[in-house]
Amino acid sequence: MPFLSQFRAAPNLLTLMRLFIIPFLLIEILDGHYGIAFALFMLAGISDALDGLLARWLSQKTTLGQYLDPIADKLLLSSLFVVLTHVGLIPLYVTVLVFSRDVGILLISTLLFVTGTLRDFRPSVFGKLNTFVQIVALIAVLCQKLFLSTELATFRDILVRSIAVLAPLSAAQYAWIVLRRMSSPPEQTV
Template identity: 35%
Template sequence: MPNVPNTITLLRVALILPLAVLLRQGEFGIALALFIVSALSDLADGVIARRWNLRTRFGAIADPVADKLTMLTVTLLLAFDGRLPWWLAAAVVTRDVVIVGGALAYHYLIGTVEMAPSTVSKLNTALEFLLLASILAIGAGFVDGGMWVTVLTLATFVTIAWSGTQYVLVWGRRASQARRRRAARS
């Protein structure tokens, strides 16, 4: 029997291409609906995995990858379309590259990485989603833009910088401690 949370994650990955096509075609209303379905499926797979103890190594890796691919796809396409500032898209990409690169470096140089999102990182994800969904809703003509979008953009940037810095400091400290323990054993 297939693992339900992993199946939901794979279906979320399958939504990325249609979402990208809809964005390129300017179909912001349908893209918004798919984006919301993707976010809800992310919540669902996590709840199901925890509630029924269906966590797997595959899910632990695939779920955040699916999230990042979805968010990066929407972020970059909205920036390309001029609906999202490029400086914010660059900040999103930079933070993700630093986190993924740092996790890979830690894994290969130190050992197993057991990452869990911090509170600030969860806030960042929520603000990024809210900002992207808002821009899609504006593009679809469901709501008007305004100062609130600027405030949301700046708040998102602050959490990107804050969470990115936090990951670097926390994992840098853990790497340093692991190296000291290793040196003490030698």
């Protein structure tokens, strides 16, 4: 599929919509409109789930989508961490750990990709768990602003602290996987 035509693929349109939602979501948080922010975050999550399903159902997996989808996901999560830290809902150290992990992985994978050393960057088990916990924690943080609950606050705090453990742990696992794959002999083709 020609590159410009890939923008018209339904899954990519959903991903572009998710990117379009991000600034409005952040503005609503900064303005203290947590109900609208929560609705926008849920809409972004639904669009993320749907774009993958549509790509499979409609056989519209594209090169653009392979790059655009994870970029949209990271931009959404990273932006939320920054803004929620700015308004005092997530501790600064957690956001620093999340960003350090993401920037480190981005730099290493870009370097390995550009040099042709390694081109397969599937997420690790801890990486997937880390992303899942980040999403649930962000939902809990936003819900805590909508529904004052001691149990929800405790759950939110546990999730946020879990991110502080999972972010460096997943970065270490990713580094270990990359080092192991780089030191293994190349696969023989027959």
